[in-house]
Structures are given as C-alpha cells and as structure tokens.
Amino acid sequence: MPILELDNLSKTYGSTTALKGLTLSVEPGSVYGLLGPNGSGKTTTLGIALGVLRASGGTVRWFGQEPNANNRRRVGALLETPNFFPYLSARQNLLLAADVKRADPRTVDQALDLTGLGTRQHDKFRGFSLGMKQRLALASTLLGNPEILVLDEPTNGLDPQGIAEVRDLVTRLAADGKTILIASHLLDEVEKVCTHVAVLQRGDLRAAGPVHSILATADRVILRPAPDTSIATLQQAVAALPWVSDLKPEAAGAYSAVLATGHGPADLNRALFEQGIALAGLEVRHRSLEAQFLELTR
Numbered sequence: 226m227p228i229l230e231l232d233n234l235s236k237t238y239g240s241t242t243a244l245k246g247l248t249l250s251v252e253p254g255s256v257y258g259l260l261g262p263n264g265s266g267k268t269t270t271l272g273i274a275l276g277v278l279r280a281s282g283g284t285v286r287w288f289g290q291e292p293n294a295n296n297r298r299r300v301g302a303l304l305e306t307p308n309f310f311p312y313l314s315a316r317q318n319l320l321l322a323a324d325v326k327r328a329d330p331r332t333v334d335q336a337l338d339l340t341g342l343g344t345r346q347h348d349k350f351r352g353f354s355l356g357m358k359q360r361l362a363l364a365s366t367l368l369g370n371p372e373i374l375v376l377d378e379p380t381n382g383l384d385p386q387g388i389a390e391v392r393d394l395v396t397r398l399a400a401d402g403k404t405i406l407i408a409s410h411l412l413d414e415v416e417k418v419c420t421h422v423a424v425l426q427r428g429d430l431r432a433a434g435p436v437h438s439i440l441a442t443a444d445r446v447i448l449r450p451a452p453d454t455s456i457a458t459l460q461q462a463v464a465a466l467p468w469v470s471d472l473k474p475e476a477a478g479a480y481s482a483v484l485a486t487g488h489g490p491a492d493l494n495r496a497l498f499e500q501g502i503a504l505a506g507l508e509v510r511h512r513s514l515e516a517q518f519l520e521l522t523r
C-alpha cells in the first residue's frame with residue numbers, strides 16, 4: 226500500500242492556478258523527489274499533503290486512509306526552518322520540540338544518533354555550522370520516529386559543505402528504511418538522492434516514475450545511413466545488436482539510438498558495415514541532464 230496518494234489535486238490562489246490535477250503516489254522505501262522550477266507548485270503540494278493548506282479539489286490519503294491525527298503522527302515534516310533557541314544545546318532544543326509535538330522524548334537520542342549529532346548534543350545551537358543547524362532541523366522531523374519524512378528544499382541556503390552533509394544524511398535515512406518525499410528545484414540533487422521523481426511545471430505534472438527512467442543519462446548516437454539503405458534493413462541490422470537500443474527516426478533521414486556502456490560509435494559503425502550498411506554520417510549527441518530537464522519542463 227502506498228504511504229501517500231495524491232489524487233487529482235488542484236489549488237488556486239485567487240486567479241493563480243498553482244496545481245492542476247496532480248496525481249502521484251509514494252511507495253514505502255522510496256525517496257520521492259518533487260522536482261520543478263520556482264513557482265511550479267512544490268510547496269503547495271507538500272502543504273496540502275500535510276494539511277496546512279486546503280486543496281481546491283482532489284484527495285489526499287496517508288497510509289490508505291483519509292488524513293487524521295493518527296496517521297499525521299506517522300509523518301515527519303520540514304516545511305520551513307524551525308526556530309531553535311541559540312543559547313540551548315542541540316539536545317535541549319530537541320527535548321523542547323518533542324514536548325511541543327507530544328512526541329516520545331526517548332526518540333530524542335535516536336534522532337541525535339541518526340543525524341550524527343550525538344557527539345555535539347551538549348553544544349549550544351548558536352555555535353553550529355549551517356549544515357549542523359539543518360541536520361538538527363532534520364533531527365526534529367525524526368522525533369516520534371515517523372515512517373515518512375516530508376522535506377521542502379532541505380538544502381536551500383546552505384553552503385556547499387552543508388549541502389553535502391544534508392544530502393548525505395537524507396541518503397543515510399533512506400538506507401535506514403525511512404520513506405522520504407523531498408521537494409527540490411535542483412536536478413542533480415534529485416538525481417543524487419532520489420529513487421523516484423515527479424517533474425512539475427506551473428502546476429502540471431510533466432513526468433513521473435523511477436529516476437533512471439525519467440532522467441535517463443544516456444547520450445544518443447545520430448546515424449545517417451547512405452541514401453540507398455531502407456529503414457527496414459537498418460532496423461533489422463540494429464535488432465541483431467543487443468547493445469543498441471531505442472532506434473528512432475530524427476529529422477532529415479537520420480536516426481538516433483542509445484548504445485550500452487562500453488560500446489562507442491566506432492563499434493556501431495563496424496557492426497553495421499559488417500552487415501552491409503554504410504553510414505554517411507555518425508555523431509554523438511551528448512544530452513546533459515540539465516538539457517533534458519529543460520526539455521521536460523519546457
């Protein structure tokens with residue numbers, strides 16, 4: 226059963242449409258990235274899922290049920306940076322947060338351990354680096370030992386070291402069995418930490434699925450067979466090469482295909498020649514992830 230199911234969610238703010246019928250489901254054990262540029266509706270989606278915003282339409286289900294106080298306790302959320310007391314220690318801050326949330330205070334130790342703050346738990350918050358402050362914010366989401374964490378741009382505003390610390394932590398939490406839903410406008414972040422992704426643009430879902438299928442990293446080779454080669458001959462020749470996939474027509478008599486790792490354009494040229502196909506042109510088109518992202522959200 227999915228941990229979270231959003232069905233046909235829509236949201237308008239006055240005349241602004243922030244979400245247009247968003248449907249997605251987050252399975253247990255996944256790290257689900259909500260990827261989109263600023264203003265695409267990520268925060269709105271998380272806010273509705275968490276019940277801090279009202280949807281204009283659609284439904285939210287947590288653990289197969291309508292949102293209620295009981296299933297809300299199984300969710301840890303970080304929508305905006307919590308206010309910690311600068312003169313209190315990490316541990317004291319978490320104990321206070323646990324009290325406010327009515328979470329079991331015994332989960333404070335676990336949260337400190339999981340976020341790697343155990344050895345610094347008695348240090349005052351004000352002396353913490355940006356990365357440590359954000360790790361403490363993540364620790365507060367772990368209070369009460371929730372099954373899923375919902376994080377809105379958790380690396381925003383951090384320095385490179387802090388970004389690395391937080392990404393590393395998210396990866397460790399996932400390895401530890403937490404399901405995570407994370408909003409980000411950074412493609413490489415989603416690629417590094419997520420197993421699944423939904424790409425949002427202006428409130429529209431552009432693509433969703435496993436990261437490797439949505440954000441394929443493969444370059445394509447562009448091949449131009451000599452004019453006397455029929456499409457059928459080319460298709461037949463390519464079908465005999467298990468390391469060539471996704472042959473498709475491009476503009477002006479050219480075709481493109483993806484080569485498995487370890488195979489280059491020279492291998493393709495040789496293999497086709499051996500099957501009697503001469504190429505008038507062959508080149509590699511590098512598709513940076515950024516370009517693909519732009520293509521998806523265009």
Ligand SMILES: Nc1ncnc2c1ncn2[C@@H]1O[C@H](COP(=O)(O)OP(=O)(O)OP(=O)(O)O)[C@@H](O)[C@H]1O
Nearest residue numbers: 238241242243261262263264265266267268269270
């Ligand atoms: N309270 C509000 N009142 C009016 N419009 C809003 C409000 N909150 C969000 N919007 C608009 O809704 C759209 C989606 O915003 P949202 O914050 O969900 O996007 P986002 O992807 O999270 O972007 P960001 O990363 O900039 O927060 C934007 O056009 C935004 O201007």
